[in-house]
Amino acid sequence: MASEAHAAAHVHVHEAPRGFIRKYIFSTDHKIIGIQYILLALVAVFVGMFLSLLMRLHLAWPSLEIPFFGLMTPEQYLALMTMHGTIMVFFVLTTAPQSGFGNFFLPIQIGAADMAFPVLNMLSFWFTFASFAVMLAAFFVSGGAPTSGWTAYVPLSALGEVAGPGLGAGQTLWVVSIAIFCGASLMGSLNFITTTLDLRTRGMLLFRMPLTVWAWFVTAILMLLGFAVLLAAGILLLLDRHAGTSFFIPGGLIVSDRLIDHKGGSPLLWQHLFWFFGHPEVYIAILPGMGIVSHVLSTFARKPIFGYRAMVFAILAIAMLGLGVWGHHMFMSGMSPYSAIAFSLLTMSIGVPSAIKTFNWIGTLWGARIRFAPPMLFALGFVSLFVTGGLSGIFLAQPTVDIYLHDTYFVVAHFHIIMGVAAIFGMFAGTYFWFPKMFGRAMHEGLGRLHFWLTFIGVYAIFMPMHYIGLAGHPRRYPDTTAVKFLAALDPVHTFMSIAAFVTIAAQVLFVLNLVWSLWKGKKVGINPWEATTLEWTVPSPPPHDNFAGHYPSVYRGPYEYAVPGAPQDFVPQHLPEAEPARHAGADD
Amino acid sequence: MAGKTAVEELELIDAGRPPRDSGGAGDFGGRRPTPAVPQVYVTGIWLALASILMFFMALTSALIVRRGLSTDWVPFDLPPLLWWNTAALLASSLTLETAHRALAAGRPLAYHRWWNVTTALGVLFLAGQWMAWAQLRAAGVYLATNPSSSFFYVLTGVHGLHLLGGIVALLYVATRRRRAAPWPVERTAVTATSIYWHFLSGLWVFLLLLLWWGR
Amino acid sequence: MENRQSGGASFLGPALFAVVLLGLIGSTVYIFARRIWWFPEPVTALGASIDRQFDYTLIITGIVFVLAQLGLAYTILRYRDRGGRAHYSHGHTGLEVIWIALTAILFVGLGIAAEAAWRDYHSLGPAAEGMPVEIWGKQFKWYFRYPGPDGQFGRTAPELVNDLAGNYMGVDFDDPAAKDDIITATLAVPVNQRVNVTLRTLDVTHSFFVRELRFKQDAVPGLLIRMNFTAEKAGTYEVVCAELCGLGHHQMRADLMVVPPDDFEKWLGEQAAYMAALTGAEPEPESE
Incomplete structure (x- = not known):
């Protein structure tokens, strides 16, 4: 390979730093x-x-x-x-x-x-x-x-x-x-x-x-x-x-019997600026999870991702629309009701790319050979949570329905499921999936499964009831329910959610134990323990300082070539030179 | 709020760069996947500009909203010194362009000279801005006097900070040049600094018009 | 190969997953269908149309929810690894397009259907006659002001606020229009009477929320926000604050009394008498 020799000859000096501080504290790796x-x-x-x-x-x-x-x-x-x-x-x-x-x-x-x-x-x-x-x-x-x-x-x-x-x-x-x-x-x-x-x-x-x-x-x-x-x-x-x-x-505010010496400012201006950031922030939290879940689903389904390009365009569409919908946080804020209508319709249309993602995830599983390792469990859990949390968003995106639900626990349930828990399931999937690559050892599988089941059932037990107290009109950010009469009936639900939360939180200790245990005692793994196709599975576990030691791989196909007919294995890594007819070359054909 | 969509940003970034990946597998596009690739500095600076533009657009929309919503907006006369400062900054963009061309034409001495003139004009601009502030203070116009003055100080202040960064970059390139850095790296640093500097000139003209409109 | 994941051929994991999803579907459908936790009956016509829109949304999202979770459970169970290779496919453009069209029509259509009630809620049309009332939020109480017989609210000024004298919103009683203004801590309205409310606040943002009215609106400092409602059923309903306003946010409640017109006039008369006693005893507001 002349070109590789050429590349190797120009290997950038990328020596591993010596000394603890440069290597682990102020590292540039x-x-x-x-x-x-x-x-x-x-x-x-x-x-x-x-x-x-x-x-x-x-x-x-x-x-x-x-x-x-x-x-x-x-x-x-x-x-x-x-x-x-x-x-x-x-x-x-x-x-x-x-x-x-x-x-x-x-x-x-x-x-x-x-x-x-x-x-x-x-x-x-x-x-x-x-x-x-x-x-x-x-x-x-x-x-x-x-x-x-x-x-x-x-x-x-x-x-x-x-x-x-x-x-x-x-x-x-x-x-x-x-x-x-x-x-x-x-x-x-x-x-x-x-x-x-x-x-x-x-x-x-x-x-x-x-x-x-x-x-x-x-x-x-x-x-x-x-x-x-x-x-x-x-x-x-x-x-x-x-x-x-x-x-x-x-101007003219009286707070704690004191006249405030300001005038003319606009509280709504803060809300507009904040939510212009704040809504994209929701996608900042969830998009990487979507990426990880797509990656893991395809790997453990042993099947190419369903509609790779559609997935890419869905990500782009979600991001672009996401920049223009901040106003749906402000339906009750005193903003113009006309702009609320525009924000609402734009928000509803985000349902379309989100639905594409869900459809394609299930499409990926259709006809698959699913391997139920812990990363896959969390990825599947993510899909379920994404559906649940996404659908409750359809209620809140309509100003008409939001009149009642705005600032109730329904909202809290919605964003915890979609932005909190689903995103964290994406992180868990990523952790169980990549831990072997990062540290050269596998995480304990049994503990991982137990962690998944407790967490999956636990989060639904916490956050589904939270929707219900929202339906009953329970406003959010209330330290207690003593002052409002209609809230007393909801106290047992609070108790139920709290107990579910304690169990779920306890289950997270299993995760940390598993992390620590696996760092020292986990089963050693090779380069590609999950039989995956992408480039991170072509370098040692853990990867060396400069990743490829100057021998950069060439890429010949799309990222998710599993179950390719006629291929010697059920996966064809991205970096393998053309080994079978061109029509199998990848997602970009 | 004004701003660019993600795809527009991408097109912005992709404009004016050599075609890449056109040959599919095997085409390197003259780049290696290591951080030593000079192109990254140009890409990085364009991205920084997108972000800075977004930052100033946020402040601009705040100004428009704040001015439109309230009745307490009291205009004040911009110090005439600002026009001289503007002239200095625009001149610095011209001298920078001259330096750039001298570099391309292989006339290092002229390049050095014009580069230094640019730096001096930049410092002159900042000093002028500082004096404009002093004049306003002397006239009793402070940060909290009125929303119009608040926005004046905030916009000129954050623009000045960005320009200070530009001056540091100009000086950095000047010192690198003495250390006889490799040719492509110096060229990239010159290009990146120039893009940033021209952007700040243009941004200043925009801010000046905005402040003039919202006096 | 290096290792075949132990869970690969197991039936237990997929089955458990399917059972959990079925449990989720079952419990959710049951709780929504039985309406175990639900909104109170609406007392406005608008409330009924809001509830109708909620029901449409619930039916559509409910069907999608059940189908998606069932689909997930089915694929997990059906396509667990039982040896052999998966079906090699990169997707199906036709299906994708149908799906996009379907969801676009469904979701955007739902959004458009919701618009009418929203327009009514904000009365995006000519203003209608109604009984004017001001609603004032103040850490951590609600106050209400009726204009009195003249139908005019008097001038207010923050520097006149005097809680001890009962002048919670700084009404300038020197203003002729203010002489007959009535300040109360309870909101009473006649049944079947359109009420034109103006939401105001003295300090931070509050949000006026009455479940039975299906009414929620922020009171924003510096803004006068005009809304309206018509309560069609007599009763006493709780007013709460729905926007975080400080440490007493959860205690910021009041009563909304919807009463027959005669009772309302009587109540307002009592309040006016109390008010007269209060302002009579108040020192000249501008004595200082």
């Missing part, structure tokens, strides 16, 4: 950075889950004295709720599936040695880390963590301590943390897009990229556009809070 992101998200998810544990304890038994915590006050509840939402959305759902798995596997899957800008990549992680540290610091300042929710609606979030506990220093740290996070995300997404566009190896056409790469790529575009807007909004909010400007704060 995309794989180490990916693992750093995943570890950060793992810490964050347990912090966030612990906060939800406290909230569920309080909701089920409002008068319970929680050990080391005491009786929970309403402001403590709201602080837990705000931090739970913020930590989960930013430091888990945005961090793990995109920055974590994406960093580790995007370069390998397109046959690159590293990200386009390794130093920027490192900075991006450490900005995220700093942002997380600042966010956690909000717990420890006077007044405690902010109580304005993860959406930080103005004026509650803009007025300072006078509007309530946690809205002083805590809220300031919140805004600063989010601004740092924006910077980190912009650096990260710029890196992802450039890498995908410029560093694909020979033959890796756009329409030969694994669906994971497509998902990370499109997610990065959403991040590049969305976080820029959130940063602008955050700067204006900081100025309103500390420099006396009135971008968002209107």
Whole structure:
């Protein structure tokens, strides 16, 4: 192979760094950075889950004295709720599936040695880390963590301590943390897009990229556009809070018997800017999960993905429409009812590409030979959850129906199933699937199965009843139900959900045990334990510092060539030279 | 809100680059999948511009909404100094282009000279902006005086910060040149810096018109 | 090959999966069909049309839900690995197009069908006569203002707010139009009377939510939001706050009393008398 010799002769000096700090702390290796992101998200998810544990304890038994915590006050509840939402959305759902798995596997899957800008990549992680540290610091300042929710609606979030506990220093740290996070995300997404566009190896056409790469790529575009807007909004909010400007704060407010010295600002302006970011953020959380699930489903169905191009266009359509539907969060906000109609119809049309995805996932399973390993269980669970959570969105997308359901627990159930749990199932599928590649050892399969069944049944037991109390009109963000009469009847449902939550949370300990156990004791695996086709399964487990040791693979076909008739095995890896008639060359024929 | 769709962004990125992957398997397109590929800096800068544009569009739409919704918008006269600053910045784009052409024509001395003139004009612009701020402060127009002044300080401030980044990039390229960096890398750095600098000039003209309209 | 996944040929996993999905379908259909947790009966005509739209949506999404989860359960059970190779196929464009058309018609059609009720809700047409009432949110209480016999609301100013004197919304009682304004902490309306409400807030964003009216609207600082409703059934209903407004958000409730017209006039008279006593005792608002 003359061309390979040519490539080898020009191998970029990409020596592995020596010394612990350069190798594991301030590393520029995309794989180490990916693992750093995943570890950060793992810490964050347990912090966030612990906060939800406290909230569920309080909701089920409002008068319970929680050990080391005491009786929970309403402001403590709201602080837990705000931090739970913020930590989960930013430091888990945005961090793990995109920055974590994406960093580790995007370069390998397109046959690159590293990200386009390794130093920027490192900075991006450490900005995220700093942002997380600042966010956690909000717990420890006077007044405690902010109580304005993860959406930080103005004026509650803009007025300072006078509007309530946690809205002083805590809220300031919140805004600063989010601004740092924006910077980190912009650096990260710029890196992802450039890498995908410029560093694909020979033959890796756009329409030969694994669906994971497509998902990370499109997610990065959403991040590049969305976080820029959130940063602008955050700067204006900081100025309103500390420099006396009135971008968002209107005049004539009386808060705690004090006349607020601002005038003319528009609270709706904050909502528009926030949700212009906030709605794409939902897709930032779920698209990588969709990519991972498509990848895993095809691999374990031993069958090409059904309608590869349709899947790609569905991702693009979801992302594009997703940039234009932020107003459906604001049907009851006082926004023009005419624009609500436009936002509603656009939102309903997102149902179409989402339905394509579901249809194609089931189409992939049709006529398959399904292997039920833990990654596949979570991928199948994702499909079920995606259907459930997507359909409840059809209710909320209609302003007419949203009149009743807006800001009730129905909404909480909807976004937890689709954006929270489904996205986390995508991460679990990714973890069980790629752990062998990342660490050279398989995860314990029995524990994995147990973890899946407890979690799958558990999350449905938590979140299905949550729809029902929403139907009964239970408003969200209520620390307790004592003041409103019609809520008393719903208390047993709260207790049921809390118990389901405790079981589900306990099941996550199994996951961590499995992670730790497998790191040291897991069965050693070879290069390609799942008999998969994409490039990450052509390098050693774990991959060396420069992935391909300078011998970049060439790609000859689409990513999901399973069960090819006449092929010697039931899978044909992307990098194998033409071995059978051209009509089987790939998805792009 | 104004902005580009994802596909438009992609087209933006794909415009003006050599055809790639056209031959299917086997065509390298002159690129290797390592971070040492110079093309990534040009792609990266275009993406950064998309993001910066989005950031400024968010602020612009905030200005339009804030101005349209309220009755408390009090116009103030922009300091005439701004027009001189604008002239300096536009001139810097011209000198940068001259430098770029000198480089392409293989006249390194002219390239160095015009590059330095560009940097000086950039510094002059920033100093002028600072003086404009000082004039406004002296006239009693502060950040929180009125939404019109708030937006003036915010827009000029964040634009100035971006321009400061541009000056750092200009200086960085100047130092690299002394270290006799390899030819393609220097060329890429020059191209990337130029794209960024021209963008900031254009952005400033847009912001100036916006501020003039919303005085 | 390196290893064949142990779960490959097992029947137990797929069967358990199918059972869980069937349980999900069964329990969901049962709970929705039996309406174990449900909205209260609507007391407005609009409420009935909102409920109808909900029902359409429920039927359509319900069918899709059952079919999709059943389809998933079936494929999992039917196509578990029992040796041999999968069917090699990259998809089916025709099916894809049919599916796209079907979902587009279904979802967008549903969205269009929902529009009429939304237009009614916001009365996107000529304004109609009705009884004016102002609804004010304030951390963490609802207050209501009736214009009195003159039908005019008096001027308000934030600096006049005086909770101790009962002037919760800063009404300027020097304004002639304000003399007969009535401030209450309970919202009472006559049955079958169109009520034109204006939503206002003194501090942060609140949201006025009455389940039985099928009415929810944010009160936004700096905005006057005009809406209307017509309650057709007498009774007392709970008003709650649906937008996070601070630490007392969950306690921010009031009563909505829908009463016969005679009872309403009597109630309003009592409130007016109380108001007169209050404002009479109040010191001159502009004495300072």
